[in-house]
Amino acid sequence: MNQQTLSAFIWSVADLLRGDYKQSEYGRIILPFTVLRRLDCVLEATKPAVLAEYQAKRNLDIPPDPFLxxxxxxxxxxxxxxxxxxxxxxxxxxxxxxxxxxxxxxxEVRDVFERFEFHAQIDRLSKAGLLYQVAEKFSQIDLHPDRVSNHQMGLVFEELIRKFAELSNETAGEHFTPREVIRLMVNLIFIEDDEILSRPGVVRTIYDPTAGTGGMLSIAGEYLEEHNPKARLTVYGQELNPESYAICKADMLIKGQDVSKIAFGNTLSEDGHPATTFDYMLSNPPFGVEWKKVEKEVRREHETEGYDGRFGPGLPRVSDGSMLFLLHLIAKMRPVEEGGARFGIVLNGSPLFTGGAGSGESEIRRYVLENDLLEAIIGLPTDMFYNTGISTYVWIVSNKKPAHRKGKVQLIDASGMWQKMRKSLGSKRKELSEEHIADITRLFGSFTEADADGKPISRIFNNSAFGYRTITVERPLMEDGKPVVGQKGKTKGKKLPDPKLRDTENVPLDQDVEDYFRREVLPHVPDAWIDHDKTKVGYEIPFNRHFYVFQPPRPLEAIDAELTQVVSRIQAMLGEIAG
Structure with a gap:
C-alpha cells in the first residue's frame, strides 16, 4: 500500500466525524487511532506467546515484564x-x-495515549455513537511494518499532521521538517566520519532538542543502517507539543529504541537530558518565535551559571529564541577528549547578522567563531518549508574539525539548487532532488571554492573575516570657535567630546585600527579622535554579500532607444484617442 492510498484511507475516517466534530478536531481522533492500529499490528504475531508467558510468570509469582x-x-x-x-x-x-x-x-505505550488525551476522546466518541464505527474502520487496515515501512509510516503521520494543522490554522511546520532537508543535514553531519561509522559494532548517540514527530532521528537511523547495518545509533530527543511527542515516542517504540530517552517539555526551560552530551545532533527550532514564556528560567541560568550553564556567551533578543537552541546544542557536544561532536541546525537569516557589536546575538556569533566551532553554513532555496517561504540556512557546527578546516568557515550558496514540486504543500513549493543533495554534500566534503554558471556557490573564509571592531569617533565640543577642555578628573587638560557629533565606524578585525582611522576618517574630519574605551568587538556573517555578483547596467544608448519606442507608442495611442 502506498503512502497516498494509506493516508487517503485514514483521512476517510473524517467522513464519519463530520457533523459531530469540527474539522480542527479530527486529528484528536485519527492520530491516536492510527498509532493504536500500528502498535496492534506490530504485536499481532507474538500476542499468543506473550499471553502464555504472562500467565506462566504470574503463576510463579515472578515479575513478568522483562520476559514479556x-x-x-x-x-x-x-x-x-x-x-x-x-x-x-x-x-x-x-x-x-x-x-x-x-x-x-x-x-510507555500508556503514556503515549495519555499525551493524546485519548480516554477523553473515546468517551466523546462513545456518547456520539461513533466509537464502534471509527474503531471498525481502523481494524480493517493492515499497518504491519511488513506492509507499511517505518519510513512510509513517518510520511503518513507528517501528511496527516500537516492537514490537521491547516484545518485548525496552526503552523504545521512547527511539527516536522521536509524529509529531503533532513537527508541533506544527515549527510553533512556524517560525511566526515564515514570511516569511523563503517566499523562493525560502532555505537553512536544522536539528539534532537526539537524532535517533533521524530523525523530527523528516524532518517539519521535509516542512513546509518543503510551504510553500516552493524552500527547502532542510540537516539535522544525532547518535544514540547503533546501530540508530536506521542507520535515520536510511538515511532521509537516500534523501532526498538529506549523511549525513556525521549523527554517531554520545553527544552529551553527544563532540559530533559541534563549533564548528557552527544556525538551528533540535529534541530529545526521554530523560526522567529519569542521566548518570553521561559525568559525567567533562561535569564536565571545565564546569570547564575554563566559558562557552566548553556547560555553563558549571551542571550538574543526576546523576539527570537532560535539562537538559544544553537547555544543549547553547543553545550550538549561531546567533549573533544571523548571524541567530539558535530551538529546541524536550521536557522533563518536573522542569526547571521542581527545585533551590533556587544549585543547578545553578536556575542553568540563571536563565541562560535572564536572557538572555531563553525564548519559551514548552507543557504537553502526559499519556499522549502511548510510554514514559511523565507530564506533558511543550515549551520554545521563541530568541536572536532579536521585539520584542513581549522580556523576556516565554508559558505555554500545552494539557493539555486531546487526543483518545483508537482503540488505545493502549504508554503512549500520547492524541493531538493537527490542530485541536489549529492551536489551540496560533495561541495561540503571537498572543502573547495567553486563556481556554477559564472557565479560563486562555495567560498572559504578565515574565522576572523566575520569579525570587526566598532570604534567610537569623537569630535571636540566647541565654544566661541575653540575646543572646550576638561578642568578636573580624567578629562583634565583634554578636549571634551561633542555628543552630537559622535559617530561610529566598523573596522574589520584583520585591519589595523589606527591605519583605518588615518585613511578613512581623518581626511574628512581632521580634528577627530578615537575613544578606545568604547571599542567593541562584533561578529556578523553577511552571507548574501559574499555571493553577490555585480551586474553592469545596460548601455545608455539601449535605454534611450527603449524610452523613445515607449514614447512613440504612447503618442500613437493618444493620437487614436484624440482622433
Whole structure:
C-alpha cells in the first residue's frame, strides 16, 4: 500500500466525524487511532506467546515484564486478551473493552495515549455513537511494518499532521521538517566520519532538542543502517507539543529504541537530558518565535551559571529564541577528549547578522567563531518549508574539525539548487532532488571554492573575516570657535567630546585600527579622535554579500532607444484617442 492510498484511507475516517466534530478536531481522533492500529499490528504475531508467558510468570509469582519484552520481540507489549479485531466482536461493550485493551499495554505505550488525551476522546466518541464505527474502520487496515515501512509510516503521520494543522490554522511546520532537508543535514553531519561509522559494532548517540514527530532521528537511523547495518545509533530527543511527542515516542517504540530517552517539555526551560552530551545532533527550532514564556528560567541560568550553564556567551533578543537552541546544542557536544561532536541546525537569516557589536546575538556569533566551532553554513532555496517561504540556512557546527578546516568557515550558496514540486504543500513549493543533495554534500566534503554558471556557490573564509571592531569617533565640543577642555578628573587638560557629533565606524578585525582611522576618517574630519574605551568587538556573517555578483547596467544608448519606442507608442495611442 502506498503512502497516498494509506493516508487517503485514514483521512476517510473524517467522513464519519463530520457533523459531530469540527474539522480542527479530527486529528484528536485519527492520530491516536492510527498509532493504536500500528502498535496492534506490530504485536499481532507474538500476542499468543506473550499471553502464555504472562500467565506462566504470574503463576510463579515472578515479575513478568522483562520476559514479556523478550517474547514480544519489541520494546513494548500488551497483556490484554483483546486486540483491534476482537474488539469488533462486542459492539455493545466497545467502550469498556477498548479501555481494557489500552490498559493492557506496557507503561510507555500508556503514556503515549495519555499525551493524546485519548480516554477523553473515546468517551466523546462513545456518547456520539461513533466509537464502534471509527474503531471498525481502523481494524480493517493492515499497518504491519511488513506492509507499511517505518519510513512510509513517518510520511503518513507528517501528511496527516500537516492537514490537521491547516484545518485548525496552526503552523504545521512547527511539527516536522521536509524529509529531503533532513537527508541533506544527515549527510553533512556524517560525511566526515564515514570511516569511523563503517566499523562493525560502532555505537553512536544522536539528539534532537526539537524532535517533533521524530523525523530527523528516524532518517539519521535509516542512513546509518543503510551504510553500516552493524552500527547502532542510540537516539535522544525532547518535544514540547503533546501530540508530536506521542507520535515520536510511538515511532521509537516500534523501532526498538529506549523511549525513556525521549523527554517531554520545553527544552529551553527544563532540559530533559541534563549533564548528557552527544556525538551528533540535529534541530529545526521554530523560526522567529519569542521566548518570553521561559525568559525567567533562561535569564536565571545565564546569570547564575554563566559558562557552566548553556547560555553563558549571551542571550538574543526576546523576539527570537532560535539562537538559544544553537547555544543549547553547543553545550550538549561531546567533549573533544571523548571524541567530539558535530551538529546541524536550521536557522533563518536573522542569526547571521542581527545585533551590533556587544549585543547578545553578536556575542553568540563571536563565541562560535572564536572557538572555531563553525564548519559551514548552507543557504537553502526559499519556499522549502511548510510554514514559511523565507530564506533558511543550515549551520554545521563541530568541536572536532579536521585539520584542513581549522580556523576556516565554508559558505555554500545552494539557493539555486531546487526543483518545483508537482503540488505545493502549504508554503512549500520547492524541493531538493537527490542530485541536489549529492551536489551540496560533495561541495561540503571537498572543502573547495567553486563556481556554477559564472557565479560563486562555495567560498572559504578565515574565522576572523566575520569579525570587526566598532570604534567610537569623537569630535571636540566647541565654544566661541575653540575646543572646550576638561578642568578636573580624567578629562583634565583634554578636549571634551561633542555628543552630537559622535559617530561610529566598523573596522574589520584583520585591519589595523589606527591605519583605518588615518585613511578613512581623518581626511574628512581632521580634528577627530578615537575613544578606545568604547571599542567593541562584533561578529556578523553577511552571507548574501559574499555571493553577490555585480551586474553592469545596460548601455545608455539601449535605454534611450527603449524610452523613445515607449514614447512613440504612447503618442500613437493618444493620437487614436484624440482622433
Amino acid at each position: 519484552l523478550r517474547v514480544a520481540g519489541q520494546s513494548f507489549f500488551n497483556i490484554s486478551p483483546l486486540d483491534m479485531k476482537k474488539l469488533m466482536g462486542d459492539q455493545d461493550h466497545i467502550s469498556q473493552n477498548l479501555y481494557s485493551y489500552l490498559n493492557g499495554f506496557s507503561p
